[in-house]
Amino acid sequence: MTNSAANDDGELSLRWSGRVSLTPRILAVNIFALALLAGGFFYLDSYRSRIVDSRVAQASSEARLIAEALRSVEPDRRDALMLRLAGDTGARLRLYDETGKLLADTRALGLRNMVLRDPDKQGRGQAAARFLDAMIDTVVGAARPPLYRERADGFAWPDVRTARSGNLIAATVWRAPDRTPVITAAAAVAGQGVVMTTANATDITQTVRVERFRLSVVLLIVSLVSILLSLFLARTIVRPLRRLARAAVRVRLGRAREVVVPRLPSRRDEIGMLARALSDMSLGLRARIDATEAFAADVTHEMKNPLASLRSAVESLSMVKDPDLQTRLLGIVRDDVHRLDRLITDISEASRLDAQLSRAKFEPVDVGTMIAGLLAQREARGVERGIRLRYDHREGERMTVMAEGARLERVFENLVDNAVSFSPDGGVISISATREQEMLRIRVEDEGPGVPEEAREQVFSRFQSLRPEAEEFGKHSGLGLAIARTIVEGHQGDISVESREDRVRGARFVVRLPLADRQ
Known part of the structure; x- marks a missing residue:
């Protein structure tokens, strides 16, 4: 008696996944690979952070250069210079004096190049985009910038206070109502106060959303192809295996004669090999069953003849009085006993021969x-x-x-x-x-x-x-x-x-x- 079955089960067994059908397991493996691809959405957050950091550095440099330009220009030419610099940088410029009072503002001068958008007036597409932004920020645990709101007092702006206190340059990232980043930067203007730049970096949000849309299209196409291939793979594997399993169960239930195990002749893979092996096994089993039944019938037939002769001789022996005839009947009994003994010995050897040879x-x-x-x-x-x-x-x-x-x-x-x-x-x-x-x-x-x-x-x-x-x-x-x-x-x-x-x-x-x- 061997323990090969137990060894095979230990080598090939699966823990929790062994209780799940092959079809969901194939789908799960492919979906896991798609989940890794979907991780690209989270990579976009780090991509956005790098762009924002780059813009903050750019805003700080622009604020320093603007402060230098304003320090070197005459007061009567200051407003014209601020309008020109605001137009070149795309930022709103404001100049505050030493007490935080607003001295000049490019918006008040007529240049409205920094306008925040009202999310309630945007379409459903933008609402869906903002929802995805919020969801991804929540999943990746991204820091949430403070909401941007206008302030009347210059010192209410942290950048202005920082620049006025001695740190000549400061910058902050804010969140607009439509979730786009607003970048403010301030620099001290020697002898005049502090200049602050404000820019709504909508292009960053648009860039990230465009890349996310492209990634979504790729992910959708790959998902559809992967699911279709998974279903095709499951169909080519699971369906024939189920057919073979049902046929094997019917053979086990004693219906070997009426079961036709599919041979799958068109398949040249391992499943085709398995199908043909099971078919050959069932045919061999059927032949063995037929041989066993025929052998049992032949044994019955062969044993009936000496038993009938032996019974006839024994029954006649009690009624015969002639000694010579009794001797002949006893000889018949002895020959039939020897014949039965020889027959039983040969039948026993023939019936056990296959099993003995296999061992x-x-x-x-x-x-x-x-x-x-x-x-x-x-x-x-x-x-x-x-x-x-x-x-x-x-x-x-x-x-x-x-x-x-x-x-x-x-x-x-x-x-x-x-x-x-x-x-x-x-x-x-x-x-x-x-x-x-x-x-x-x-x-x-x-x-x-x-x-x-x-x-x-x-x-x-x-x-x-x-x-x-x-x-x-x-x-x-x-x-x-x-x-x-x-x-x-x-x-x-x-x-x-x-x-x-x-x-x-x-x-x-x-x-x-x-x-x-x-x-």
Whole structure:
């Protein structure tokens, strides 16, 4: 008894996923890969942060340069310079004095180049975009900038306070009502106060949203293709496996005769191999069931004859008073008992032979030495009717096969017994063994009537035999050649019967076995 099933289960078992059908598992694997691709949405947040940082640095530089320009210009030319610089930078410029009072504002001067958009007046598309922005910011844990609101006092702006306190440049990122970034920067103007720039960086939001839309389109297309391929893969794997599983269940339920296991001849992959293997297995199982049923029917038939004869003799024995007739009846009883014993022994061996061969340990066996020893023992016991045994082989030639010695010896015993039964008085039985490439060929020839060509396959069937007319009934069970074929085939060989070439009469049984020392 082996534990291969337990070992296989330990090597191939899956923990929680083993309880889920293949189709959702295939989909889950592909969806996981898509989830990794969807991680690109979170990469866009870091991409946006880098752009904002770059804009903050740019705004700080512009504020410093504007402060330098305002410091060097005359007060009467200040407003014109601020309008021109605001137009060039796209930012709103405001100048505060030392007390935080507003001195100049480009919007008040007529340049409205920084206008915040009211989200309530935007369409549904922008609302959906803002929702996605908020959702992604929440998932990635992005810092939420403060809401941008106008302030009347200059010192209410943190950038102005910072720049006025001695840190000449300061910048802050704000959040507009429509979630676009607003960047403010302030720089001290020597002797005049602090200048502050304000820019609504809508282009950053637009860039991120455009990239997100492109990524969404790619993800959608890849998702559709992946799902379709997953369903196709699941269909090509799961459906045939389910068909094979249903067929196997029906075979297990005892419906092997009516089950047709699909062979999937068009498939050349592992599933096709599995389908054909299961189909062949079911056909072999069906053949084994048929053989078992036929064997059981033959056993019943063969045992009924001696049992009927034995019962008739026993019943008659109590009613017969003649001593001679009683002796004859006792002889019949004795012969029937011997016949039943021989029949039961052969039936027991034939029924267990396949299982025993599957567990047998094969070892190197010199067939030449085995046959020589078998014939020597047979001649020592004496061969009936003056029959002679002749063994033809090359002296010293090794004829080694991998075999179970006792079983293989039984094959040649049966063949010799069969040849003796059919040989005439004083006949010769020839046994020869020769090497033929990678096979060992053993021939057993007799001088009997031979085997008709139409019966050469039938003689190897169980309980099927062509016995000599002069042989006493019941002396053989009809299982000898069937047992011989089973043993030979269990050793990866074959056995057949043919006519002799040198005489008109006689049979030749040929056994071919693979050599252990193949060259």
